[in-house]
Amino acid sequence: MSTEDRPAAPRSLAEALRGRDDVSLGALLRSRPDLITPVPTDLTQLATRAGTRASVVRALERLDRFTLQSAEALAVAADPATYDELLGLMAGDDADPAVAQALPHALGVLREQALVWGGDDRLRLVRTARELLAPSPQHPSPTGLGPTVQEATAGMSPGRIQEIVTAAGLPSTHDSVSAVTSLTELFTDRGRMAALLAKAPADSLDVLERLVWGPPYGQVTADPAPRLRWLLDRGLLLPTAPGTVVLPREVALHLRRGLAHRTPEPVPPAVEAAAVHRPQVVDSTAAGQAYTALATVEELLKDWDEGGPAVLRAGGLSVRDLKRTAVALDVPEPVAAFWVELAYAAGLIAPDGEADERYAATPAYDEWRELPAAERWSRLVTAWLPATRTAGLVGGRDAKDRTLSALGPGLDRSAAPEVRHRVLALLAGLPEGAAPTAESVLARLRWERPLRGAQPEEDLRSRLARWALSEAELLGVTGRGALSAHGRALLGAPAAPAKSPEAEPSGPAEPSGPGDKLPVHHRPAPLTLLSPAEQAVASAAAARLLAPLLPEPLDHVLLQADLTAVAPGPLQRPLADMLGVLADVESKGGATVYRFTPGSVRRALDAGRSASDLHAFLAAHSRTPVPQPLTYLIDDVARRHGHLRVGAASAYVRCDDDAVLNEILADKRAAGLGLRRLAPTVLAAQTDPAGLLEGLRAMGFAPAAESAEGDVLITRAHAHRTPPRTAPEPVPDGPPIPDDTLLSAALRAIRAGDLASTAPRKPGTAPEVNGELPRTGSAETLATMQAAVLTGEALWIGYVNAEGAASQRVIAPIRVEGGFVTAYDHTADEVRTYPLHRITGVAELADDAG
Secondary structure (H helix, E strand, C coil), rough: CCCCCCCCCCCCCCHHHHCCHHHHHHHHHHCHHHHHHCCCCHHHHHHHHHCCHHHHHHHHHCCCCHHHHHHHHCCCCCCEEEEEHHHHHHHHHCCHHHHHHHHHHHHHHHHHHECCCCCCEEEEEEEHHHHHHHCCCCCCCCCCCCCHHHHHCCCCCCCHHHHHHHHHCCCCCCCCHHHHHHHHHHCCCCCHHHHHHHCCCHHHHHHHHHHCCCCEEEEECCCCCCCHHHHHHHHEEEEEEEEEEEECCCHHHCCCCCCCCCCCCCCCCCEEEEEECCCHHHHHHHHHHHHHHHHHHHHHHHCCCCCCEEEECCCCCCCCHHHHHHHCCCHHHHHHHHHHHHHHHCCCEEEECCCCEEEEEEEHHHHHHHHHHHHHHHHHHHHCCCCCCCCHHHCEEECCCCCCCCEEEEEEECCCCHHHHHHHHHHHHCCCEECCHHHHHHEEEEEEECCCCCCHHHCCHHHHHHHHHHHHHHCCCCEEEEECHHHHHCCEEEEECCCCCCCCCCCCCCCHHHHCCCCCCCCCCCCCCCHHHHHHHHHHHHHHHHHHHCCCCCCCECCCCCCCECCCEEECHHHHHHHHHEEEEEEEEEEEEEEEHHHHHHHHHHCCCCCCCCHHHHHHCCCCCCCCCCHHHHHHHHHHCCCCCCCCCCCCEECCCHHHHHHHHHHHHHEEEEEEEEEECEECCCCHHHHHHHHHHHHCCCCCEEEECCCCCCCCCCCCEECCCCCCCCCCCCCCCCCHHHHHHHHHHHHHHHHHCCCECCCCCCCCCCCCCCCCCCHHHHHHHHHHHHHHCEEEEECCCCCCCEEEEEEEEEEEECEEEEEEEEEEEEEEEHHHHHEEEEECCCCCCC
């Protein structure tokens, strides 16, 4: 191709974008969705928005470490720079082959995201990115480089510059500009610089060695030591302020052998396996934990069935209520906070909205309980994956030093879903049964999203990753630290890769010791976040894989002679509910132990069960004979149950056996009840019936409440439910990625606006200010339109739609009548009709307009 035929190099980012096809522009808008909100009117506005500080910072924060290092190298290179210059800064004089192989991809990412534009012979970093990444005294560069010779000598006197040039062995020049140029050429010439440094004293070279990798600034006294004086005289150190010197960028690059970074990282760190287990062991372990998760959530909701803890004035649970919940679930407080937040995210609990607001189960909980176990688990993990509420923050402090409480405000972290998904994706990239080390996962995440101005221990993403690993284990998405088959299906991931040779265990199939840690050098294929519809399909597939692994509910227990019952596995719901009333849970684990006590039996009788009902229930559901002590316990409690009757007088006690009433009156513990005899078989009390029942039970009696008609009142727990509630919406991490429909419409609108804004106009007809709509009077507009109908010429118009949005269009009028113009709209590529009163003005296009 001749020079005349070669397309001209773009002079701006807008021109570079104008040369892209729709696929390339669509990739830009997907990678930087903030550029499409709202849709730019043309490519010039898109380029302007892409160069704003907020948008550039957001784009830089989403680059991996090597791509960011490439951008940082461009920030310290010449503007514009060539590809070879960039390669030299990244690979150094030794030309690292790994860097050379990875650099084209990194540069492609920077170009795709409109952070770099221009050909390989004229690479330009957008101005805002250069300002953010270039070295300055206030904002040191991550490269550790200082200013160039030209920048460092900008305020230096011409005489001093000539002295430096002479001391460096260069001929004097007639002006400062040529002197600085001569000095720069010396410092960038490898051979001449090596000869100059060969003459340097050893202690002067030690000074350079301390500054070479940054920070490049140092302090000197008014009378520098000889080792410093030698460097200052030759410009190898240049003063920037009184008492401060800097190592020029060119000198540092020579000492670094051309490297902009001490350690370029073109290859992501490998995720290492701490152990490799059999896949069957992983799946069964994960399934057991999944069932435990379901049981824990059910126990939490059962505990709150009649109304849970009060809602704090500022929102959330109090510390005391969280501790009580942790004790009830027999888990640590951070774990209890996770289960509470998970139930909230799944829409199973919510505030009830009453004047004395409390947390309670929602109607969705009753529907959830009736689902099969695998589907109930699927509902929980589907709510967990996109949730932005972060239970790990509970107990910490917010920006105003207020304690963050469970279910309270301030727990949303928009990065949580992306980190959670990325952690699971890294696990999905390992061979089946491989459990990674947490440190290697964190190192990989830091490479993919490097820290900017934060220490690792302060990094939220690292904490989110650790929480994701522990929460996945609690939910049964992973087992023994490895991703399960149903966890892989939950992500929509393909089948696990085959084990690499490095991942094969050399000893037993279940490595567990430190010597069994096996590095897995495998880079998983990236997994993208699923849409809601795709996630529903993936969750259903995960539930199908999990269902055969879950234990089948049992319809029996084993009764023991020590007044206990052992449930060797999960129980069917009616059996579990009845046994939960009749007995108290003594211990949990692989088997649940229930203990029968007088209080628990009385609780069943209060719920309306008779002694015969309880005997029949136990006989029907026990695989062992009903022990005689348990039969005696039920009969003894039933015999005394209801012997005393409590009703409302304000309250009274009646009993056919006056000796029992005499015993109550004689008991000192009855003094607080305010009892007095009304009749041989009736006592009146000053307390209410509920307090009287509680007091008599504390004294060892088994009273029953009765109605005004004298019938025994059956007391059952009344489930408290909130009105219908929706689950909390996740807080988005910036604008959502546009779908194909929105993207296609946005590209058409941007192309159309760009066609209108760049169409050449006749001299004197276009506005002076670029981007301003044409302005003409109604009469002139009508006359120009009618003339264009006769001549068939295209016009440039400004148009304001019914919503008040202004745009520019290129149209070819077909007819004008009734206050409307019908025209072929070149920008929309279709025939449209426009009200004349909404056209701000019209301008004729130049004769050579396309």
